[in-house]
Amino acid sequence: MKTIKIILGVITIFVLAFFLTGLFVKETTYQIDVTINKPISQVFSIFNNPENIDKWIPEIREINVINDNLGKTGSTYRIVIDNKGQDIVMVQKVMAFVKNEKVTLFFDAQNMFKKDDYIFKEKDGVTTIQLSTSCRSDSYIMACVFPYFKSTFKAQDQGYLNNFKAYIEN
Numbered sequence: 001m002k003t004i005k006i007i008l009g010v011i012t013i014f015v016l017a018f019f020l021t022g023l024f025v026k027e028t029t030y031q032i033d034v035t036i037n038k039p040i041s042q043v044f045s046i047f048n049n050p051e052n053i054d055k056w057i058p059e060i061r062e063i064n065v066i067n068d069n070l071g072k073t074g075s076t077y078r079i080v081i082d083n084k085g086q087d088i089v090m091v092q093k094v095m096a097f098v099k100n101e102k103v104t105l106f107f108d109a110q111n112m113f114k115k116d117d118y119i120f121k122e123k124d125g126v127t128t129i130q131l132s133t134s135c136r137s138d139s140y141i142m143a144c145v146f147p148y149f150k151s152t153f154k155a156q157d158q159g160y161l162n163n164f165k166a167y168i169e170n
Contacts, residue, residue, distance in 0.1 A: 022144035026136060030154045033130045034161040038168055040122035043129070044100045046168055047118075050077070056163035059083065072097035111139045112146075116157075129164075131157060 036043050046052055054060045059081045066076040075094045080087050090109035097103055100120060107114040112135060119130040135153060137143045146153075 018144055021147055022140050025147045026143065027134050028136070028146040028150050028153070029132070029134045030150060030157075031130065031132045032154060032158045032161060033128055034158075034165050036127045036129065036165050036168055037125075038127055039125050040100050040120055040127045043127040043168060044120055047120075047129070047164065048072070048097075048103060052167075055167045057160050058163075061087070066091070069094075111137050111142055113137060129161060131161065133157060 050063050053063065061080045061082050063080075064078040066078055067074065069075045072094050073096060075097075077092045079090050079092055081090065082088075088109060090107050093106045093108075095104040095106050095115070096117075100122075102120065103118045105116045105118075107116070114133065114135045117132045119132075121128045121130070133153070135146050137146065
């Protein structure tokens with residue numbers, strides 16, 4: 001009986017820790033970067049061409065334009081991603097677009113709100129893309145989960161940037 005009480009006590013502590021996470025951590029953030037041996041104008045142009053995106057994010061099945069603004073800021077796209085046989089539909093909005101400097105994207109994907117802020121810098125013909133990301137959710141349970149998946153999100157985004165580097169350098 002004592003063993004069962006100890007096991008239940010440990011489970012209770014883990015459950016409480018999980019649910020307390022959502023009270024204290026409202027947003028999950030991280031930063032990554034990649035260095036590309038190409039000039040910034042070429043990197044920026046290819047990075048922001050929707051026809052190329054499936055070359056480094058292979059899960060993307062389709063991209064549909066909802067609203068295409070002339071200066072890019074405010075443009076909205078519907079993106080369908082294949083997640084192991086299940087389609088995930090998300091809406092991407094371009095929040096900021098400064099040619100050869102910055103792109104900020106906001107994603108709404110089934111109660112996951114993600115903001116990607118890409119900064120482009122060039123030194124001696126070599127371009128660095130710095131990505132600062134934040135994830136949040138209106139769902140309390142999802143907000144509790146995100147901090148525990150931070151390393152997964154970070155690894156996935158780093159993989160995409162590495163795929164982009166390989167694509168553009170070949």
